[in-house]
Amino acid sequence: MDKRPHLDITLCAPRGFCAGVDRAIQIVELALQKYGAPVYVRHAIVHNKYVVAGLEEKGAIFVEELDEIPETDAPVVFSAHGVPKSVPADAKARNMFYLDATCPLVSKVHVEATRHFEEGHEIVLIGHAGHPEVVGTMGQLPPGSVTLIETVHDVGGFEPKDPSTLAFVTQTTLSVDDTREIVEALRARFPLINGPHKEDICYATTNRQESIKAVAPTVEAMIVVGSPHSSNSQRLVEVAKRAGCKHAVLVDRASEIDWSIYGNIKSLGVSAGASAPESLVEEVIDAFAARYDVKVKTTTTAEENIAFNIPKVLRNLETAAGK
Incomplete structure (x- = not known):
């Protein structure tokens, strides 16, 4: 007989990769496919060390500044976070071939x-x-x-x-x-201050926060899968606490879970920052399933079907890959 305590897990949706992150990772992968290794990337392409490690295994080399890159014909990718104007100017001055993965x-x-x-x-x-x-x-x-x-x-x-x-x-x-x-x-x-024509906070950040707000008051604890360097992931934890879930924590992956927090809880919410892959969410659920008799449901507060174009030089590959 199964002696594991029962646990209801509510998955927040939307969660995880946004269109900008998906596009940035695609740019690195397609550049590796088209030009071969190495492909240099200035700064972590997205704030998730699991994603970065996976791209390193495929031949990406991550640097913080362009002067760390030797003279090369290899592509240089700028991260999804965007770069100061001085960076592409420097790349042009050094005759580098660069691909800009800045989120649109x-x-x-x-x-x-x-x-x-x-x-x-x-x-x-x-x-x-x-x-x-x-x-x-x-x-x-x-x-x-x-x-x-x-x-x-x-x-x-x-x-x-x-x-x-x-x-x-x-x-x-x-x-x-x-x-x-x-x-x-x-x-x-300053009543005369000019604002954006449309909200600057991106749709994915807004949607993930709204989903957390819907789930957080209904569960005893929440886990947000994401990196401590990820701004949007950190904000999700803050939003969960503000929405009424005192035990909200950020974990990079299942190995970081502090099991002493959970004990005999009956309900858990799970979300993920915009740069966290779904495989890490599944890893967290599997870790709970090994200790609890889990029942998983999803609460969906918005549908996302946004996709961004990748640079023209890579588009034929994207079609070939069936993207």
Whole structure:
């Protein structure tokens, strides 16, 4: 007789890979297929060490800066997070063949920031200091053109040159609720501030947070599969706690689960950040299934069918691969 305690697992949907991450990984894989190893990648293509390790096994070499790459004809891929303008300029100066895997939704923010700058606006970027996406967005414009705001508190201390010429953009992977509070504080202080035509926080970040909000109040604990370096994954844990699930944790994979937390729980929610592959979600479920009599159901709060085009030089391969 099965002595394992019963556990209801609720899978959040949508979860895991977004279209931008899927596209970035495809670009590296198709470049390896077309040009052979090595393919150099500047910065982790997405923030997941399992994905990075899989691409390394296929012949990708990850570097932080272009000057780590020897003189080569091999392709150089820029990560999904986007890069400052100085990076492609440097690559051109060194006659490198590069492929830009920047998520199109991040590129949209770059275009917005540039448009605001050209129209004479002073620009505020809502985001997290040091995150590669923030570094890339700020690097679209001359130094000093963009002021980074991380919290509502920062809004109170911000003194623009001219409050009538302000505009804001945001990092794409922020907490929807936190960002709303910061935007409200900016609008309260600076009623004339210009915002994006459409929300900068990407559809995938928003959808994953909404799914967590639906599930978190109904379960005793939540696991978000994702990397500690992944902004959108970190935000999912925060959203779960705010939605009423005290025991919400981030794990890279099943081997990191602290089993002392779970004991005789009867219900568990599981989601995954936008750069975490579904195989790692399955690994977590299997780990619980080895200790509990699990029943798995899915709560779906949105359907996603978005796909982004890959660079033209790789498209014939994409067709051949049946993508």
